[in-house]
Amino acid sequence: MRLAARPVGEVRPEDWEHATAPAEEPGEGRFAGRTRFISLDPAMRGWLDDRPSYLPPVGLGEVMRAGSVVEVTTSNHPDYRPGDHVVGTFGVQEHVVSDGKGALKIDVGLAPASTYLGALGMPGMTAYFGLLDVGALKEGETVVVSGAAGAVGSIVGQIAKVKGCRVVGIAGGAEKCALLTDELGFDAAIDYRAGDVKRALREQTPDGIDVYFDNVGGEILDAALTRLAMRARVVICGAISQYNNETPVSGPSNYLSLLVRRARMEGFVVFDYAKRYAEAAQEIAGWIGDGRLKVKEHVVKGTVDDFPETLQMLFRGENVGKLVLELS
Amino acid sequence: MRLAARPVGEVRPEDWEHATAPAEEPGEGRFAGRTRFISLDPAMRGWLDDRPSYLPPVGLGEVMRAGSVVEVTTSNHPDYRPGDHVVGTFGVQEHVVSDGKGALKIDVGLAPASTYLGALGMPGMTAYFGLLDVGALKEGETVVVSGAAGAVGSIVGQIAKVKGCRVVGIAGGAEKCALLTDELGFDAAIDYRAGDVKRALREQTPDGIDVYFDNVGGEILDAALTRLAMRARVVICGAISQYNNETPVSGPSNYLSLLVRRARMEGFVVFDYAKRYAEAAQEIAGWIGDGRLKVKEHVVKGTVDDFPETLQMLFRGENVGKLVLELS
Helix, strand or coil, X not given: CEECCCCCCCCCHHHEECCCCCCCCCCCCCEEEEEEEXXXXXXXXXXXXXXXXXXXXXXXXXXXXXXXXXXXXXXXXXXXXXXXXXXXXXXXXXXXXXXXXXXXXXXCCCCCHHHHHCCCCHHHHHHHHHHHHHXXXXXXXXXXXXXXXXXXXXXXXXXXXXXXXXXXXXXXXXXXXXXXXXXXXXXXEXXXXXXXXXXXXXXXXXCCEEEEEECCCHHHHHXXXXXXXXXXXXXXXXXXXXXXXXCCCCXXXXXXXHHHCCCEEXXXXXXXXXXXXXXXXXXXXXXXXXXXXXXXXXXXXXXXXXXXXXXXHHHCCXXXXXXXXXXC | CEECCCCCCCCCHHHEECCCCCCCCCCCCCEEEEEEEEECCCHXXXXXXXXXXXXXXXXXXXXXXXXXXXXXXXXXXXXXXXXXXXXXXXCCCCEEEECCCCCEEECCCCCCHHHHHCCCCHHHHHHHHHHHHHCCCCCXXXXXEXXXXXXXXXXXXXXXXXXXXXXXXXXXXXXXXXXXXXXXXCCEEEECCCCCHHHHHHHHCCCCEEEEEECCCHHHHHHHHCCEEEEEEEEECCCCCCCCCCCCCCCCXXXXXXXXXXXXXXXXXXXXXXXXXXXXXXXXXXXXXXXXXXXXXXXXXXXXXXXXXXXXHHHCCCCCEEEEEEEC
């Protein structure tokens, strides 16, 4: 699936084109494989805009950038054998040829392949380092996370529970909220579609918010800023409410509470922690193993042609947990 | 000078009332004095609003809160003698009676009395701890400060020069900008009234901004956010452009550059550093002594009746350096 046009606002079907090419044979030092799972991430929207960011934009006519799990089918590379599964940024395509750079072999006996795109992949790493490193979480603190039923948010909240914190999740709809409290162990959930988030936060965070982990931006970020405890940390992970804006991003008008509460707001990009991924994955795998962290995945089965429509689900809030496209 | 009404937007003369009371005699353990200098600070605008902040609002009918230098005239307190000068939060009034709590005796032989309201007072402490502690300034970095010709900004820039940094000041008008570069040693000055601040910042900060010290908020904060270097620190000291707003504060719509640049935005309140004031004052006094830090003061001579009009000068950008009212 190639990017055909730069979207303005919401991504439209005509911004994509499906190109077909004969499956390439892998040369010396390369392997070929077929894609099993493709990751869908809010950050993808940003990669489509032609402006400087932490990664260059996807070029017009290029295969869409995406993380995926690939099963090796043919190999002229000493480290890979047919049947091996690898995770990497292989893009939205059915057949992949790679020299193995940036590819990581995974053990699909240890965890389902898709989990390496979720709890054991980028969303898991993002939750782990964002909360513990950038957020500098301490035991007994109050944590609020937005996009709480999403890939990152659902893990943020569960890690905070492991660390002995009070955890409040903000999500859209009663179903997602029930999942947070009934299944994932959150102390409270706030349905931002059902009413006044500011008031609900006042009720649910009597001692204020020590760490606010923001995935959404906009009005919810602004509401959280009114509830900061002294020396609070606001972790800026994303702003999905703003990504399809055709007008300028709405800035947090309550940012002066950073001054009043001696608080900080900090952004991060998970790639900076690459050297510590193994450490985080091991700890997360341990929590999954002993049942303290539940993996939520939303699997759509289809072909690469279903990528555009599946991506839109993220911006409509239709997924629960990590959204992946399983190629059949 | 008492607060008569809560101002909406710009403070009007009718928001104040001048009350006269017979000069009180100091009882046991108290001293009386006459006010010599009254400090005028942007933060005062916030104290007039009836909403939670880092200090309670000034009550209706109460003497306006203000830092001042008082000369002791009569004393029944063992630590104070007639002729002593003290600095403290004595309020906008001609005659003061105090038990000495929160008062600090100053040596007007060492520095002019007014300096204890500026470079050796709250603005100096604010600049010092905001830049060095919150901003975590390192030698050789690029520092940008807004409100650069003001009480805090002028000291921020000069401390950054002492620390071997490239310093760019943003101020309103050619005269202030000339002061920054010609007299205070800034490397460059940007006149925000003269043109495109974003473009000027691009030219003057080729390696990006490592520390942005913000006194003004609004569009200038937003412009600075577009130029952050990796791991930049944005120090939120104030937002004078927003204090008279009748509409909600304008939030920084470019806040997502915190994410892209792995940067942080942090607020502070100088009172938290009270235990280290002496350390900072000593170091600043040293820099004043060896000529590396020049004290800029804007002295208005008058009576307490001139307080309202003098306060407005701050919001019109009419002062250069620390604004004080000298009572005659």
